[in-house]
Amino acid sequence: MSFEISRRDVLGRIGILETKSGKLETPALLPVVNPLVQEIPPHVMFERLGCKALITNAYLISRRSENTGVTNIHDFLDFPGIIATDSGAYQILRYGEVEISPLEVIRYQESIQTDIGVILDLPTGSRASKARATETVRETIRRADEAKKAITRRDIAWVGPIQGGTFPDLVAHSAREMAKREFDIYALGSPTEVMEQYLFPDLADMILAAKTNVPSSAPFHLFGAGHPFMFAFAVALGCDLFDSAAYILYARRGRYLTNAGTLHLEDMEYFPCGCSACDNSTPDQVRSRPPTDRTRFLAEHNLSACLQEIETIKEAIAEGRLWELIEVRCRGHPSLLEGLRRIEKHKSHLAHAAPSTKRKGVFFFDSTSLQRPEYVTYLERLVRDYEQPKAATTMVLMPATRRGPKDRASKSMERVEFGQKVHVCLYCPPYGIVPSELEDTFPFMHTEFPEQPDAGTIKAMAEAIRIYLVKNKAYQSLVFVHSNKSWQKRLGRMCAHTCREMGLKFSFHGRHKLSNLPIEILGNQERYRDKIVTNKLARKKS
Numbered sequence: 411m412s413f414e415i416s417r418r419d420v421l422g423r424i425g426i427l428e429t430k431s432g433k434l435e436t437p438a439l440l441p442v443v444n445p446l447v448q449e450i451p452p453h454v455m456f457e458r459l460g461c462k463a464l465i466t467n468a469y470l471i472s473r474r475s476e477n478t479g480v481t482n483i484h485d486f487l488d489f490p491g492i493i494a495t496d497s498g499a500y501q502i503l504r505y506g507e508v509e510i511s512p513l514e515v516i517r518y519q520e521s522i523q524t525d526i527g528v529i530l531d532l533p534t535g536s537r538a539s540k541a542r543a544t545e546t547v548r549e550t551i552r553r554a555d556e557a558k559k560a561i562t563r564r565d566i567a568w569v570g571p572i573q574g575g576t577f578p579d580l581v582a583h584s585a586r587e588m589a590k591r592e593f594d595i596y597a598l599g600s601p602t603e604v605m606e607q608y609l610f611p612d613l614a615d616m617i618l619a620a621k622t623n624v625p626s627s628a629p630f631h632l633f634g635a636g637h638p639f640m641f642a643f644a645v646a647l648g649c650d651l652f653d654s655a656a657y658i659l660y661a662r663r664g665r666y667l668t669n670a671g672t673l674h675l676e677d678m679e680y681f682p683c684g685c686s687a688c689d690n691s692t693p694d695q696v697r698s699r700p701p702t703d704r705t706r707f708l709a710e711h712n713l714s715a716c717l718q719e720i721e722t723i724k725e726a727i728a729e730g731r732l733w734e735l736i737e738v739r740c741r742g743h744p745s746l747l748e749g750l751r752r753i754e755k756h757k758s759h760l761a762h763a764a765p766s767t768k769r770k771g772v773f774f775f776d777s778t779s780l781q782r783p784e785y786v787t788y789l790e791r792l793v794r795d796y797e798q799p800k801a802a803t804t805m806v807l808m809p810a811t812r813r814g815p816k817d818r819a820s821k822s823m824e825r826v827e828f829g830q831k832v833h834v835c836l837y838c839p840p841y842g843i844v845p846s847e848l849e850d851t852f853p854f855m856h857t858e859f860p861e862q863p864d865a866g867t868i869k870a871m872a873e874a875i876r877i878y879l880v881k882n883k884a885y886q887s888l889v890f891v892h893s894n895k896s897w898q899k900r901l902g903r904m905c906a907h908t909c910r911e912m913g914l915k916f917s918f919h920g921r922h923k924l925s926n927l928p929i930e931i932l933g934n935q936e937r938y939r940d941k942i943v944t945n946k947l948a949r950k951k952s
């Protein structure tokens with residue numbers, strides 16, 4: 411098995427997972443196929459829906475006496491693609507126990523020619539006490555040691571499940587121990603219940619606790635995630651593989667999945683989808699069909715919707731727009747938005763692990779965007795690596811007024827030339843402070859923002875200015891320039907407060923009074939008078 415990553419955005423990546431039955435591009439969804447009942451035959455999934463991989467349950471196959479002769483799972487399911495087999499852990503979670511030993515599960519998966527195998531772990535679940543969770547982690551690690559000794563086929567990619575439930579410290583410990591045992595793929599076990607209850611903030615904590623403690627070069631699987639509305643969120647946190655029976659479970663209950671949430675076939679008037687199932691039907695027609703046909707229709711649509719969403723996510727990664735996509739998708743449900751906000755807690759990790767520059771610009775929407783890695787990295791570098799010009803004692807903080815890089819650059823060039831004692835800096839949402847020397851750099855130059863920031867963004871801008879002033883102590887005064895917008899005046903008042911606390915002189919100036927600035931700031935010194943030129947002109951001359 412090999413895994414090669416070709417593109418990255420946030421913590422998401424596009425990769426190629428090579429198995430003994432071929433290559434799989436990730437992120438990828440492996441639909442759960444019940445070995446006994448199949449609404450969509452696996453070969454139809456492969457040929458018509460473009461499903462390159464699926465997951466089935468080795469435990470369920472092994473338990474049926476008529477299946478004792480199964481020697482090749484690909485022939486048994488009539489599926490030429492990649493087949494992963496689960497070990498029965500899900501059955502433990504649902505029914506308490508399984509009648510197979512951890513060693514038998516390994517041998518059985520090897521004997522049926524699986525491509526991706528899972529050791530028999532002991533799932534924690536979401537309701538376990540800390541003591542019980544600790545026990546499941548310990549037992550899963552013990553079984554991992556046993557399994558590693560029992561594995562004879564290295565051509566199968568083996569999955570190391572990470573347990574610990576909703577306790578991030580246990581998840582982190584479990585991940586570290588699994589990493590020591592060098593599995594081909596790491597997987598977060600038992601988040602199904604967490605997802606069923608829409609506990610997306612907990613899910614974010616769990617995924618990141620696991621992800622940060624396993625090698626980033628290995629694929630990361632999220633067990634039981636099957637609703638397309640949360641794929642982008644999970645991919646942005648570093649998940650490469652999903653498996654789920656949601657497409658069929660929802661279909662049986664008359665539910666129609668979309669990347670924005672779930673609809674009920676019973677209430678629908680239109681199909682907002684262009685998949686081959688939806689293309690030729692209306693909700694009325696589908697409702698009039700026999701129940702089994704209805705379920706098959708919904709299963710096919712649901713699976714198509716999942717696969718389409720994966721393609722949308724891959725395109726977003728390739729474009730460098732994964733963050734923009736998760737901001738849209740997280741508006742699909744308040745809990746998902748809460749999950750996105752939980753990233754605040756992990757934003758520093760995300761900023762360090764995510765690509766620091768990109769070809770595309772950055773769309774800033776509102777304070778939710780303050781956690782995006784490009785912005786967090788900018789702030790960290792400004793505080794850590796930047797020092798104010800040595801001679802500067804006065805900062806003139808001016809608005810960079812226009813939307814769009816070109817507009818902004820030309821507008822901010824219209825600048826007063828003050829001399830060395832004055833340092834011109836710019837502000838615009840979400841950047842509280844951008845020294846003018848950095849105005850042509852990423853990400854400031856490439857950020858599109860709304861003219862009117864929300865309250866959270868204004869607060870973050872004021873805080874950035876405060877942190878900057880605390881670090882760069884040589885300024886004696888701050889001149890805050892505004893263009894008469896109420897949010898700018900509000901930001902100015904916050905800066906005034908900071909200046910008072912720090913003992914700096916503060917003054918407010920409307921843009922129209924800009925030409926008076928040199929005299930007001932520096933006194934009536936001859937050498938600073940009449941030097942109002944644009945940078946553009948200055949550049950032309952030089």
Ligand SMILES: [Zn+2]
Pocket residue numbers: 683684685686687688689711712714715
């Ligand atoms: Zn459809």
